Amino acid sequence: MLLGKLLLRNKNPSHTTTFTRRQITTMSLSKDHTKLLIPGPITLSTEVIAALGQQSVSHTCPSFTTSFKDTLKMLRQVYVAHEARGMPLVISGSGTLGFDLVGSNLINPAKDQILLLSTGFFSDEFHEAISTYYVDNSNQVTRLSAANAGDSIPLNKIESELQNKKYNLIVMTQVDTSTGVLLDIEKIAALVHKVSPDTLIAVDTVCSLGCENIQFDKWGLDICISASQKAIGAPPGLSLGMVSDRAILKSETDITSRNGSYYTSFKKWLPILEAFESGKPAYFATPPVQLIDSLRVALEQILQFSYKGQTGIEARVNKHKDTSDNFKTCITDKLGQQLVSKTLDNSAHGLTAIYVTNPPSVISYMQQHGYTITGGIHKDIKSKYVRVGHMGVSACDDSLNDISGCLSTLSDALQQQQQQQQQ
Amino acid sequence: MLLGKLLLRNKNPSHTTTFTRRQITTMSLSKDHTKLLIPGPITLSTEVIAALGQQSVSHTCPSFTTSFKDTLKMLRQVYVAHEARGMPLVISGSGTLGFDLVGSNLINPAKDQILLLSTGFFSDEFHEAISTYYVDNSNQVTRLSAANAGDSIPLNKIESELQNKKYNLIVMTQVDTSTGVLLDIEKIAALVHKVSPDTLIAVDTVCSLGCENIQFDKWGLDICISASQKAIGAPPGLSLGMVSDRAILKSETDITSRNGSYYTSFKKWLPILEAFESGKPAYFATPPVQLIDSLRVALEQILQFSYKGQTGIEARVNKHKDTSDNFKTCITDKLGQQLVSKTLDNSAHGLTAIYVTNPPSVISYMQQHGYTITGGIHKDIKSKYVRVGHMGVSACDDSLNDISGCLSTLSDALQQQQQQQQQ
Structure with a gap:
């Protein structure tokens, strides 16, 4: 040990290395606790906070790799998705990033027709976000809005639209957090599969994952996006989601032109997530190790939760x-x-x-x-x-x-x- | 209180609501502590971990708003940037997201010429990332690479390139984490200002912010991107940066076509960051409240650090x-x-x-x-x-x-x- 100590000792002992700790308030947020x-x-939960407040570890070490693997596998379960098909998404970022996951990977800007159901502020955000990915705003997106704030969208209107035009993608918000309106995704998805089976189905599940019925596989959904800080019960900072094999195929075969959004590219993320889910570390962008471990605990608590048998x-x-x-x-x-x-x-x-x-x-x-x-x-x-x-x-x-x-x-x-x- | 309690009590007392806490390991990462x-x-530092492991608060509450304001102001200081010009960037995401901040806001895909200096793996990533933003890969980017791994790039070669063609943007990596090569940004920036004063200067400071000399204002840099988990000493999960007024003007006046990347749009972020820096909450995407508060503590520790007078x-x-x-x-x-x-x-x-x-x-x-x-x-x-x-x-x-x-x-x-x- 002597060698290192000797070389690294301050040459001038009067100039000491100190952390001045006065004025630093480490628990500033707790001032507002209600x-x-x-x-x-x-x-x-107390357990999620404990998992968050940990020392950093390497993003390739065995404990983090296991934590990330478990997180991905449990996220599938929360989406009631097949254990081997499609891919769960856990990416550093806020829920808003999810809009770009849809826009950059599932919209061919040259030709795709999109049907967007709007039930409030967040559907409108989704609309604005994907509009940056297609060429001609007015021609490529058809918007079907709730008649008034607080209304849902009647199934027969959606059916008419699907019969009216061939859509490549339908985009909807399961719960619009601005109005508290819940769309019946099961019925809408069944309608899409019946009337327009080639149309991919994208669902904003930011304010529904963990508290609303979502059957990713059974309903035949293609991409759901979500976030960590709502009903999942983890801290904010993670963009979550689930994507189907059909959507992955579309991203691999039909999205060939430049479209920006390097950070949200499935081409970059899917091999990384696949590696971690099989227990092997991989690198594209440094994962937020503490956030992911706290998400793991939140998902464990969901899957171990008991109620009415x-x-x-x-x-x-x-x-x-x-x-x-x-x-x-x-x-x-x-x-x-x-x-x-x-x-x-x-x-x-x-x-x-x-x-x-x-x-x-x-x-x-x-x-x-x-x-x-x-x-x-x-x-x-x-x-x-x-x-x-x-x-x-x-x-x-x-x-x-x-x-x-x-x-x-x-x-x-x-x-x-x-x-x-x-x- | 009675009214609510009465209505929310389980109707069937035999079906109790319980969290099964067995098997949940809340400190799984610590297993790998070396x-x-x-x-x-x-x-x-202990103080940064303490700030991280906190209960969630509202992203618009006074304590978080103050924490975010202080964080932004201190980030300016760490970049040695003017207290009122330009804008510091703190966005939920990894360092990799920073490439899209540059690509989506500072490259006009129809015409911009870019000079990219490559000193390793991360310069190559930067290259790949911005290449998704321009129309014709081969014509729009000129790449100047170090002769061998571990080499820097001679100033005279950069000078020749700048004299050879009119570049809208020069992109470089202060420290390429793959090789440990440090570029002399001060000298390169001075050269750019002398030979090609209209060229915007983008610097990857991911592995340099907090441990290398960076004088954002004095050197006339236009955008620096960074991350929270390196020399800043915060947990991973935040994309950091600093952008000049000149770069903001470019993003406002010259980037008009669609380019994807809704999440990294300056048009969306700058009003939000400006509001928080002036002490007012604003919303575009939910900020990771715990991560930002732990960053605040890390920045405080940097600014209070004493060494050799x-x-x-x-x-x-x-x-x-x-x-x-x-x-x-x-x-x-x-x-x-x-x-x-x-x-x-x-x-x-x-x-x-x-x-x-x-x-x-x-x-x-x-x-x-x-x-x-x-x-x-x-x-x-x-x-x-x-x-x-x-x-x-x-x-x-x-x-x-x-x-x-x-x-x-x-x-x-x-x-x-x-x-x-x-x-």
């Missing part, structure tokens, strides 16, 4: 449904408020969008009483509603009293508002 | 230089090994690439004795050398004995190898 009930980021993702989805239905029924029947998404069967199970008279005052009251909720973002109604997230541990662990406490505090907030209006 | 001396991810980034750079020069001198003069980068003034200060007879056996010996180093990745010589990273706390806190211990263990490894060869 019950976090926005539609993502959501409250993490079921275990795993089915139990988790059912628990979210019960929590959500109870919450929404209470909001409408007991508190007398209207939901943006109008009916229960049209509604997401990970969040509730609620019309209130004065959103800022409700949000502020909730914050003062320990609950972080958020405002509206749909362009037509943004000043008229609030959004409450109920995902992950907040929705699944009743002993935390997150949702019950939120409900009673929301009841107080609305009561106070009513009293102020009467004065 | 001294991590690869060129990223690097060993984190200096404080801040200058002290940090000087300490890395001394650690590196000592390490390299010891490798060549005491251990008799040859460096890939040949001479000290041609060499990076955050890593050392060392020719050895049998890289796998050296790496394995080091691993068995508690040090993680890594192999070569330059296509011409990959089976002939190893790479040792010395960045962040490992290079700056001598009391850890990371570098001295590595040196003496490396000495043992080479001695053992020599003995085996003699037998």
Whole structure:
């Protein structure tokens, strides 16, 4: 040891190497700790936080390789996808990056026709994102929008469109986080397979993976994109997804022209993800080792979750449904408020969008009483509603009293508002 | 509280909601803990790990907004950039994403001519990445490569090229992590400003930010891209950078055609980063709140670092230089090994690439004795050398004995190898 120590010792001992630790606050975020009930980021379990707060390791070491392998295999299970077909996606980035995964790998800019279903702000983002990948905006995308904020899109309208033109891709948002509208992906996918079997199916599952029914294989989906910080219950920073063999084939055979987006290229990522899933390290871009290990723990907790005699993702989805239905029924029947998404069967199970008279005052009251909720973002109604997230541990662990406490505090907030209006 | 509790209680008490915690290992990565001396991810300080392992908060709450503001302001300081001109970049993603930041915002695919300096694997990646953004690969990029692995690129060759053709952009890698070659960015930038003042200057500072001299403003750089997991000393998962007003103007006025890469669009990001830097939250893509707060702590530690009477980034750079020069001198003069980068003034200060007879056996010996180093990745010589990273706390806190211990263990490894060869 002497050799190294000798050479590396400071030559001038009066100039010492020091870290000045004053002023550095290592837990600055905790200053704002209330019950976090926005539609993502959501409250993490203690175990997920523990997995996050670890020393860095090499991105090719055995422990990380195993962690990544397990993460990918479990992500398949959460998508109810075949254990060997297609490929799960775990890429450093936010959920927004997923739009580019679809745009850069599944759209031939020279010819593809796209049908996009819009149910709110995030469908519009998806539209804007993919529009950077085709040549002629007006001709290549057909947009089918919900009649009003909070509405779904009738199946017969989708059917007419599919009969009207040959589409290469249909793009939709299972839950639009801006409105809390849930699309019936199972029925839409069945319709697409019946009417236009060659059309690839892309689904934004950012606010649905982990809390809504998704049967990737059974429904014949081609690409789902998602993010780590919603119902999956991991920290923000990972773009997630699942892609079918049919979509991979399209990306390999039909996407040949330049299209930018080196970072989202399947050609680059699929061999890497395949290697890690088979237990071998590979390199394209340095994976965020701590984020991926915390995602692993979050996925394990989903797959080990028990509820009403079921275990795993089915139990988790059912628990979210019960929590959500109870919450929404209470909001409408007991508190007398209207939901943006109008009916229960049209509604997401990970969040509730609620019309209130004065959103800022409700949000502020909730914050003062320990609950972080958020405002509206749909362009037509943004000043008229609030959004409450109920995902992950907040929705699944009743002993935390997150949702019950939120409900009673929301009841107080609305009561106070009513009293102020009467004065 | 009663109302909510009542409604959310399980209807059937025999079906309880439980998290099965058996089998979940929350600290799986720690199984592989040795001294991590690869060129990223690097060993984190205790304070950075503490900032990482925090509960999620809203991405628009005051504590996160303040943390992000401080992070952006400090990133300017680490780049020695003007406090009001240009914009620092902190985006969820890996360092590789930075190539798309350059490609999608600063290359007009219809006409731009690009000069690319290649000093190894990562310069080649940069080349491949931006090649997806221009129309005619062969005509639009001129590549000037180092004669051999480990060589730099002579200034007179760069000068000839700049005189030969009008380039819109020059692209270079300050430290190519594959070879440990350091380019003299100050001199190259001065040459560009003299010979071809309209040429924008893009620099990959992934393996140099935090450990090499970078004077963003003084040298007149236009875009630097980097990553969180190297000399900055934060966990992997953040794409970092700094962009000049001149480059922003180019992106606003000259990049009008479709080019994919919605996620890396300056048009989307700059208003968001500007808002956060002025203390106001804004939304484009959910920021990774824990990663950004851990980056904040890492940047604070850099700016508070003292060495030889200096404080801040200058002290940090000087300490890395001394650690590196000592390490390299010891490798060549005491251990008799040859460096890939040949001479000290041609060499990076955050890593050392060392020719050895049998890289796998050296790496394995080091691993068995508690040090993680890594192999070569330059296509011409990959089976002939190893790479040792010395960045962040490992290079700056001598009391850890990371570098001295590595040196003496490396000495043992080479001695053992020599003995085996003699037998």
